[in-house]
Amino acid sequence: MGGRGSFCYPRAFAAFAADPAQLLLAVTHGPDVVGTAQLTEIPGLSRGGTTRLQVEAVRVRADLRGQGVGAALFGWAVDEARRRGCALVQLTTDTRRPEAHRFYERLGFTASHVGFELQL
Amino acid sequence: MGGRGSFCYPRAFAAFAADPAQLLLAVTHGPDVVGTAQLTEIPGLSRGGTTRLQVEAVRVRADLRGQGVGAALFGWAVDEARRRGCALVQLTTDTRRPEAHRFYERLGFTASHVGFELQL
Numbered sequence: 253m254g255g256r257g258s259f260c261y262p263r264a265f266a267a268f269a270a271d272p273a274q275l276l277l278a279v280t281h282g283p284d285v286v287g288t289a290q291l292t293e294i295p296g297l298s299r300g301g302t303t304r305l306q307v308e309a310v311r312v313r314a315d316l317r318g319q320g321v322g323a324a325l326f327g328w329a330v331d332e333a334r335r336r337g338c339a340l341v342q343l344t345t346d347t348r349r350p351e352a353h354r355f356y357e358r359l360g361f362t363a364s365h366v367g368f369e370l371q372l
Numbered sequence: 373m374g375g376r377g378s379f380c381y382p383r384a385f386a387a388f389a390a391d392p393a394q395l396l397l398a399v400t401h402g403p404d405v406v407g408t409a410q411l412t413e414i415p416g417l418s419r420g421g422t423t424r425l426q427v428e429a430v431r432v433r434a435d436l437r438g439q440g441v442g443a444a445l446f447g448w449a450v451d452e453a454r455r456r457g458c459a460l461v462q463l464t465t466d467t468r469r470p471e472a473h474r475f476y477e478r479l480g481f482t483a484s485h486v487g488f489e490l491q492l
Contacts, residue, residue, distance in 0.1 A: 260421030267415035301380030365487025
């Protein structure tokens with residue numbers, strides 16, 4: 253990736269390392285990383301002061317999709333949410349990815365919200 | 373709020389105080405708090421390693437809605453996102469709140485994602 257973004261990775265990894273609310277997951281298959289995701293633990297005052305776990309940046313290696321890598325990744329993430337005492341796991345996915353929507357519904361997620369973005 | 377939730381507020385406020393990625397906003401009008409929101413700064417590896425600001429728990433006092441409290445709150449939040457070097461502001465809102473959707477679209481947000489939740 254070119255442009256200013258190429259200079260941001262060291263800062264991003266430093267931010268992950270410094271913040272116990274941040275976790276980067278890697279699913280390995282032998283020597284290969286075949287799936288990744290980012291978890292953020294978010295405290296809250298809504299719903300009685302409960303904590304939630306947000307999942308972002310879910311990636312599965314293209315040639316291994318549909319073989320349970322994503323399900324394994326989410327199995328671990330949901331267990332981690334319970335270990336951390338979270339009441340909720342949340343994520344957003346692009347409106348143009350109906351196959352991802354079906355995947356999350358199979359895992360028990362409900363499409364209850366609209367996700368808005370503002371580019372700066 | 374009764375039940376187990378009523379015991380979680382001290383833990384939630386302690387988590388906010390300990391984490392520089394967390395901000396609680398309060399909009400005041402004279403002596404009154406008339407609007408609140410929660411900001412979370414989230415580092416990322418997507419989009420070249422950019423950081424995003426997430427807005428949650430937006431509340432405006434019911435008798436003061438439609439008078440610019442929310443716009444003032446978001447004006448400050450977007451400025452704060454720029455001060456922190458974020459490339460993106462993101463939020464989710466309940467699918468059943470079309471008036472909120474119009475509000476965010478007026479502020480320049482795009483409804484690009486579907487928000488999924490899993491209750492634990």
